[in-house]
Amino acid sequence: MKQVKVAVIGASGYTGQELLRILLRHQGVELVCATSRQYAGQMLEDVFPRFRHVPGADLRFTDSDVPAVAATGAEVAFLALPHGVAAAYARGLVDAGVKVIDLSADFRISDPAVYEEFYDKPHPDLDLLKEAVYGMPEWHGEEIRKARLIASPGCYPTSILLPLIPLLKAGLLETEGIVVCSSSGVSGAGRKADISLLFCECNESVRAYGVPKHRHLSEIEQELGAAAGEKIVISFTPHLVPVNTGICTTTSAKLKPGADPAQIGKTLEGAYKNAPFVRLLGANKCADTKNVTRTNFVDIGWAYDPRTGRIVLMSAEDNVIKGAGGQGVHAFNVLCGFDPTEGLWII
Amino acid sequence: MKQVKVAVIGASGYTGQELLRILLRHQGVELVCATSRQYAGQMLEDVFPRFRHVPGADLRFTDSDVPAVAATGAEVAFLALPHGVAAAYARGLVDAGVKVIDLSADFRISDPAVYEEFYDKPHPDLDLLKEAVYGMPEWHGEEIRKARLIASPGCYPTSILLPLIPLLKAGLLETEGIVVCSSSGVSGAGRKADISLLFCECNESVRAYGVPKHRHLSEIEQELGAAAGEKIVISFTPHLVPVNTGICTTTSAKLKPGADPAQIGKTLEGAYKNAPFVRLLGANKCADTKNVTRTNFVDIGWAYDPRTGRIVLMSAEDNVIKGAGGQGVHAFNVLCGFDPTEGLWII
Amino acid sequence: MKQVKVAVIGASGYTGQELLRILLRHQGVELVCATSRQYAGQMLEDVFPRFRHVPGADLRFTDSDVPAVAATGAEVAFLALPHGVAAAYARGLVDAGVKVIDLSADFRISDPAVYEEFYDKPHPDLDLLKEAVYGMPEWHGEEIRKARLIASPGCYPTSILLPLIPLLKAGLLETEGIVVCSSSGVSGAGRKADISLLFCECNESVRAYGVPKHRHLSEIEQELGAAAGEKIVISFTPHLVPVNTGICTTTSAKLKPGADPAQIGKTLEGAYKNAPFVRLLGANKCADTKNVTRTNFVDIGWAYDPRTGRIVLMSAEDNVIKGAGGQGVHAFNVLCGFDPTEGLWII
Amino acid sequence: MKQVKVAVIGASGYTGQELLRILLRHQGVELVCATSRQYAGQMLEDVFPRFRHVPGADLRFTDSDVPAVAATGAEVAFLALPHGVAAAYARGLVDAGVKVIDLSADFRISDPAVYEEFYDKPHPDLDLLKEAVYGMPEWHGEEIRKARLIASPGCYPTSILLPLIPLLKAGLLETEGIVVCSSSGVSGAGRKADISLLFCECNESVRAYGVPKHRHLSEIEQELGAAAGEKIVISFTPHLVPVNTGICTTTSAKLKPGADPAQIGKTLEGAYKNAPFVRLLGANKCADTKNVTRTNFVDIGWAYDPRTGRIVLMSAEDNVIKGAGGQGVHAFNVLCGFDPTEGLWII
Structure with missing residues (x-):
């Protein structure tokens, strides 16, 4: 199976951890970085002992800045960041040629007026918003396949x-x-x-x-x-x-x-x-x-x-799998041409 | 405060236990019997160690038959029995001059056709049904005061x-x-x-x-x-x-x-x-x-x-207090002329 | 029953809330103040909706400073404060003639060297420590009766x-x-x-x-x-x-x-x-x-x-009743000459 | 990878379900039967909806009798049965040439007198007991490799x-x-x-x-x-x-x-x-x-x-994985010559 280099930005929240668990089992993923402002420099297994001894999990949280992420050679980045924080990362990563699967709400609302009504501020990046694709694989597979920026649906x-x-x-x-x-x-x-x-x-x-x-x-x-x-x-x-x-x-x-x-x-x-x-x-x-x-x-x-x-x-x-990380990986599979279920047969 | 003799029929379910806890603290209640087919003959505290050492709780579960309950001198009986089982007890107790607060659904539906539609059998006691009062003290205080049979609302x-x-x-x-x-x-x-x-x-x-x-x-x-x-x-x-x-x-x-x-x-x-x-x-x-x-x-x-x-x-x-036992005691207070909150200031 | 004026210092933690619940039911207690640095000025029921409509619970959190507490006329103060914080309050209150029941660890260890070994700093008030009584009513009733400062046992x-x-x-x-x-x-x-x-x-x-x-x-x-x-x-x-x-x-x-x-x-x-x-x-x-x-x-x-x-x-x-607030009220009952179980028949 | 035909006897308890989940992911296992007296004839996914749509899980619970199990061609059988019930199945299956991994306590105690002291009856099969191996892979790998009957340790x-x-x-x-x-x-x-x-x-x-x-x-x-x-x-x-x-x-x-x-x-x-x-x-x-x-x-x-x-x-x-089903599969891997971690990298 081909290997895609993947970054997880904001890997220490509940969704981030779940993403790591799924991606570590995904046969087509090479995890090149997992970032966390809070835990940068620490080993994954020291912060989350659940990952101890797990094949592939001997990695260290890094800082979240865009150039460093881009420098890892990441082809796809998952953003597991709070709403409002993700947009700037998406911009930087897309500009650096990294495809982005954003699990936040930042690019889900295509009408900027609706965004502003519900999020109490103007949308931070109208250009990027235009090309964002709503990442529900059951209904938007075609668009996902061609996207640079996927706004993964909320839980x-x-x-x-x-x-x-x-x-x-x-x-x-x-x-x-x-x-x-x-x-x-x-x-x-x-x-x-x-x-x-x-x-x-x-x-x-x-x-x-x-x-x-x-x-x-x-x-x-x-x-x-x-x-x-x-x-x-x-x-x-x-x-x-x-x-x-x-x-x-x-x-x-x-x-x-x-x-x-x-x-x-x-x-x-x-x-x-x-x-x-x-x-x-x-x-x-x-x-x-x-x-x-x-x-x-x-x-x-x-x-x-x-x-x-x-x-x-x-x-x-x-909510953290089908409603977040799992659905994101499903979209990733569609985006990269993997079998849609790769890494997701968890029971 | 005057003392009313009270029986609890079916005292070993969750609602029955809650009734006992409330009634034991009620200044106007003399608990004369607590029945349980399953535990008849056993001490309350041996079945439910929570009641050990509690003032007034050194009582023994008795059998549920109506004559025995009536013989205790009970003036009011709470029925904490399954739907379908309560009706016969209500009949017997009312006939014996005991006022009944029934926590089951048996007398809540005044229209026998609706009862049959939802409970899949004819109502077992149409006579008694006619005089049953829906025991929601906030809206039926007047009827409760004069009732022989109170159908306490569901949770x-x-x-x-x-x-x-x-x-x-x-x-x-x-x-x-x-x-x-x-x-x-x-x-x-x-x-x-x-x-x-x-x-x-x-x-x-x-x-x-x-x-x-x-x-x-x-x-x-x-x-x-x-x-x-x-x-x-x-x-x-x-x-x-x-x-x-x-x-x-x-x-x-x-x-x-x-x-x-x-x-x-x-x-x-x-x-x-x-x-x-x-x-x-x-x-x-x-x-x-x-x-x-x-x-x-x-x-x-x-x-x-x-x-x-x-x-x-x-x-x-x-659900077991305001939705069952507590609401029943509230109705009891109205029925007997106690302050509506007697025994119910639990926080 | 005689009425004792009582203050609760640090009333918004889990032990503080439990103390309030018990004291509000205690027939011999007039609650004169409940302090909370965090919620000073707010109504108890707005911070903890559980207390809404509860008789006696319409009170406002006040600030915790000693002179203000003393000015309420409190005769006994419960300290539900973190370890290390309680000692200074105890000093001020005892000096102001208020008897203190301290639920923290500050005065439980009679040997200052042991205190220092386990708490990593010298004891803050050796004088007061000398007269503190270990407040376990089952074994120290006599001393509790005569104490000015009761160190209530840990959970x-x-x-x-x-x-x-x-x-x-x-x-x-x-x-x-x-x-x-x-x-x-x-x-x-x-x-x-x-x-x-x-x-x-x-x-x-x-x-x-x-x-x-x-x-x-x-x-x-x-x-x-x-x-x-x-x-x-x-x-x-x-x-x-x-x-x-x-x-x-x-x-x-x-x-x-x-x-x-x-x-x-x-x-x-x-x-x-x-x-x-x-x-x-x-x-x-x-x-x-x-x-x-x-x-x-x-x-x-x-x-x-x-x-x-x-x-x-x-x-x-x-742990928050017999291991904290309830045991403290038990000691309070002994101290004030109430029946030991007053306010504590909760089931 | 070679395929071993596996039966799970008593597949509807908590350990049985966990065994099924693990074995369905095991690359070297062909699951030939899952028995349950209670659910015989029903589809796995109808009893446990968790298994719906899971690859390989479209199977039907069968009855537990030994000849039927042997007739499936099972090479190894896991017994997830209550203590006292497992022994007879172990006898029949071993006699039929099926290797047995027994998750009950029936063959864990090598001294029959100790068995009788703790289980209040004589051991039901002293012959088979003699050859049973205590299935803790960390300490008994050698014996496990050669065993016909493995007594998997308790939780x-x-x-x-x-x-x-x-x-x-x-x-x-x-x-x-x-x-x-x-x-x-x-x-x-x-x-x-x-x-x-x-x-x-x-x-x-x-x-x-x-x-x-x-x-x-x-x-x-x-x-x-x-x-x-x-x-x-x-x-x-x-x-x-x-x-x-x-x-x-x-x-x-x-x-x-x-x-x-x-x-x-x-x-x-x-x-x-x-x-x-x-x-x-x-x-x-x-x-x-x-x-x-x-x-x-x-x-x-x-x-x-x-x-x-x-x-x-x-x-x-x-307790149901390392303490039961997972440990049993670990022993199975050792017994059959698989990598010890096959099927068990669950995180």
Whole structure:
């Protein structure tokens, strides 16, 4: 198998660590650098003892500056950086000829006005934004193949978009009145020293947050609108639940008058029959995060309620894999011409 | 304070244990019997070491037969029994002159046809059903005072009804398109030996279940309909999350055209200004189960989303207290003329 | 009941919050101030929504300076401050005529050389140290009654000392070769923004720490030595486990040649027959933190192993109650002449 | 790579599932059957949705009878059966020419009298017992290579033996007064419908159990005795902690008079320099189960306490991998001549 030189920028967060775990098992990857401002100079295994003795993991965190990364000969760089920080790295790396898979939100919103509405500041790099590709392999494989900059989807959006896109494309759902509730594991909030993320603050706690206008809405509505061919606004409420990883999303949408509920399953099956990581559970089957954690799978179940005329879509994924690092590697495989599942058969 | 003789039938489940904990601290209660088929003859403290050395807790589980319970002189009996099992006890006890607070679903549904639709069998005691009172003290205090049989509300219904009832009564919400997602701790499934409730099956797991027609819908829609003055059907998806106790409910409903979002808060405040256990968090405030577990409080926050015209209501309660045993004792206090908070200032 | 004016200094940590919860239920306490540098000026219920609507809890955090505390008329002050910070407050408050119950380690070690060995600096107030009383009500009631400054025992020491002290006093155990393993919930590490205490770092993790010379050893060995009448050194390994509160301690010690194993139970029963919070589980019974969390009880079981000639002592307590705030209130009750259990019948 | 036909008998418990996950990734394994009495006839992915879409996992549970298993052409069979049930299968399979790796305790104790003392019945197959090999690859590779029947070590024993064996062999430790405390995740108790294993009974609970004479002691003392060249009895207390998988073991043993503490690290390094799955953390380093869960690694740290003259050994492993299925596959690799790490580079 050919070898692609890969850099991971911001490798010490939860997504960064997961990326390293996946890339170290990927047969076509030569990991040339893993950066971390906080741990620069330290061995990976001294910061994260989990990597001790793992083949290929005897590497040292380096500093994150662009010239140094470029000098490693990296052909592709993953950015596992906070929103707002990634854009400048993307610019520098793309200019240096390194293809970029950005796991932050910086290049996901193609309309700068929407970006500004949700992120409270002008977009930092309108030029680069124009060429960024939304990196959902199930729906944007063609663009990913030719991209220099891939904006990898967010964790909540992935769990919401995958069930909804084909149904909206098929015109089965009303575009008004879509209501989504998601529950995420605590890793979704990142690895940062914050009182509200302490064990004793999260354990034995279930809570909504970020209402009524979570930033991910911008990304979700952009892609839903593209699928439906019309502007869509939805009601979305994220929750924090005491698990390490996993997102469980429940979406309620009204079936269009005259639509046949049996089309739900058929449409999903048609859309994903060649999608290796989308597992359709069937009608009246519920998704459980426990079946997808530490994998790149997303599980999707659905149910039609004749009493309300509504469809309930239930999806589960691992937020740091299918919702972040795994999805990024999936896009990387498409970009580089590897088998889409290379490095991702984790069970 | 006067002393009321109280029996707890089915005292060894999670709700039964919680009832015992509350009643043992209640200044006006003389606990005359606690029954358990499984543990009859054993000391409470030998089955549940938590009760060891606790004043008043040196009692022995007895058998559950009605004559024996009646012979203890019990004036009020709490039934913490499975659905379907409670009805016969209620009959016998009421006939023996014992007032009954039934924590099961057996007498919550006033329309026998709805009962049969959701519980798959005819109602077992139509006579008694006629006089049963829905035991939500915030809205049915008057009836509770005069009742012989109180059907204490379910855990999910309590968390859903308390925020919605006043808003529907005030005509602020569209009655179509109400969508509810609830997440419950594992105690909600009861204390029974079932593989799916094992630690390793629930820990690190978040899952929907019971779609699309959970039995509690019958009760929820009955009370919502009564509040709105019209038939209501809603979309309701319950989830299981890895906490011992706690329900976090998120409800999305469309504001009526022309209604002022500011009326949401004002209406809730008006409705609950004298309700000791309803805590209104305010606009754009989220409820967290961690603040209500082991208390009889329900916390309610809300948010208006001008983009969708929808209101999000967020509520949190302890499913075995406010959603079961605590609410039952609250009704007991009303029934017997005690201060409504007696025995319930647990923090 | 008489009313004692009480101040809580450092009321926003896990122990401070627990103290507030207990004191608000205490019939003989008038809470005159709760201080927090971090939250000074804010309402208790705004920082900790759990306290909303709770009778007596509508108070505001104030600043911690000694003159302001003294000016509230406080007769007794609880110090729930970090080690090293408490000593100066103790000095100022005692000088101002306020009796002090210090939950930190600052005054627990009576030998200044031992303090310096374990805390790496000279003791800050040798004068005050001389009059400090070790506040374990089961063994130091007499001194507590007359004290101006009570050094409340640490969480690990409490769980280790209560089973061992009577057996050492009775000369049943070899003083050499005592080995202790304890597992503590994460609240034991305090409420501080530290990466290692994040949910994702503690959940699904069990780990030893602080080997081989945890600071609590100084306190444990001081009290064991006093009980045995000779110097004792022990092997002690603390562990962190993913629960909010609770300490489970297992102690292995060799029975003295010729001693009768049956004396273990008898000696413990004799020692604690009047101790309301010590629950003896019996021979071959194991302690479970789940039975003691949120109570002031400590559960003690034991087993004799004829193969090794060793006794295993198993104890469980809530680290922030019996191991901190609850034990402090117990000492307060003794100090002020209240019933020892006042405010502490929590189940 | 050559292909070995493998059967897994009892594939639906926690260890069985883990075996399947490992074997499906093993390049040299053709999985010919997975049996389960409970689920015979059902597809693996219908019982355990985690296996859906996984390459090679489209198999059906079959019944467990020996002739049917032999008829599949299996060359090696793993027994993931309860103690007492495995022996008869081992007999039948060995007689049918199938090599057996037994993960139960049935053939671990070479002395039938010890077996009877700890398992309360005579050993069921003394003939077969004679040829059984204790399957710890780090110490018994030679015998494993030639075995027909491998008794794979227990989970607790693995975590205790690996650190102790080399130190006892080197004569560094006193053989009297060894004290071990272990904490295990709940999967260690198996996947069985038992009230005491429910989520709400284990969550927020830490408890000792099985004192003073846990069955694993027989196996531990047998191997320690063999290493030391003399009979050894130890004090061992297992605990249950609320994690899915993971064992954290802390061992305290007295250094022999005159022995140099520095020899501890050197001896461990010498013993395990070629052991791919033993990771030595170094002096005063603590093991954390979070670093080894879902891997076949065991992490070992140690500390010398000059105050007591004792060594503390801290080890962490995943109880269902290194403590069960992974260790079994490691032995399988040795038995079949594969690279010892084949299929086991899981991180």
